[in-house]
Amino acid sequence: GRQKYAGAQPTPEEARAALASYAAYFGTFTVNDGEGVVTHQVHGNLNPNNTGTDQKRFFEFSGNRLILKPPRGPTGAQARLTWERVPDLPRLTPTHRRLIGFWKQVSSERRKFDGELFRSNPPRAGVLILTAAGQMAVHLMQPGRKKYAAAQPAPEEAQEALSTYASYFGPYAVHETERFEVTRQ
Numbered sequence: 001g002r003q004k005y006a007g008a009q010p011t012p013e014e015a016r017a018a019l020a021s022y023a024a025y026f027g028t029f030t031v032n033d034g035e036g037v038v039t040h041q042v043h044g045n046l047n048p049n050n051t052g053t054d055q056k057r058f059f060e061f062s063g064n065r066l067i068l069k070p071p072r073g074p075t076g077a078q079a080r081l082t083w084e085r086v087p088d089l090p091r092l093t094p095t096h097r098r099l100i101g102f103w104k105q106v107s108s109e110r111r112k113f114d115g116e117l118f119r120s121n122p123p124r125a126g127v128l129i130l131t132a133a134g135q136m137a138v139h140l141m142q143p144g145r146k147k148y149a150a151a152q153p154a155p156e157e158a159q160e161a162l163s164t165y166a167s168y169f170g171p172y173a174v175h176e177t178e179r180f181e182v183t184r185q
Contacts, residue, residue: 002021003017003018005018009163010159010162011155011159012154012156012159013155015155015158015159015161015162016153016155016158016159018158018162019046019158019161019162022046023047024046024139024165024167025040025047025050025051026042026043026044026127026139027040027041027043027044028040028041029041035058036058036059036060037058037059038059039054039055039056040054040055040057041054042054044125044126044139044141045165046161046165047148047153048145048161048164048165049151051141051145055070056071057070058070058071064084064085066082066083066085067080067081067083069081086131086133086135088132088133089132089133092132093174093176095174096174099130099174100131100132101129101130102127102128103127103128103129103130104126104127105124105125105126105128105140106123107123108120108121108122108123108124122143124140124142125141125142125143126139126141134171134172134173135169135172136170136171136172137167137168137169138166138168139166139167140165140167141164141165141166142164142165145160145164145165148161
């Protein structure tokens with residue numbers, strides 16, 4: 001039910017509404033089994049104020065489900081986020097096995113059909129995740145993003161945050177003979 005932008009790029013108000021309806025971050029994690037806590041070390045976040053923070057979540061398992069519970073909010077209410085494990089694909093090809101993993105971006109360039117370098121850009125902080133379940137996710141973030149002046153972004157700050165962070169996810173398919181991957185977002 002997220003609203004599409006009226007034009008090619010969001011207005012400041014559209015950007016603010018988009019930020020309120022989407023969460024995206026990447027990083028590493030640690031587990032404290034004794035306390036039942038997983039801590040996400042956030043290396044990049046759509047919300048620049050949360051980049052470089054630790055996000056503590058209580059966890060529990062129920063069959064093939066993972067339940068994450070952030071600390072209680074100011075009203076005392078506690079969210080429960082339930083995640084269900086997606087099964088692996090029934091037949092993984094050798095190419096799938098080579099692609100599966102957590103990849104860090106190290107360069108960004110464009111080449112012409114003949115292979116000549118057309119443009120090279122500094123790499124962004126970002127990751128590509130390809131799973132054995134046939135699912136993928138991408139997070140890319142420009143370095144040096146500005147934090148919001150307050151807890152909630154002004155419309156112009158929201159527009160800037162959206163223009164300096166990209167993320168998407170969905171299933172992917174490998175086309176072995178043509179040597180390409182297709183993602184459906």
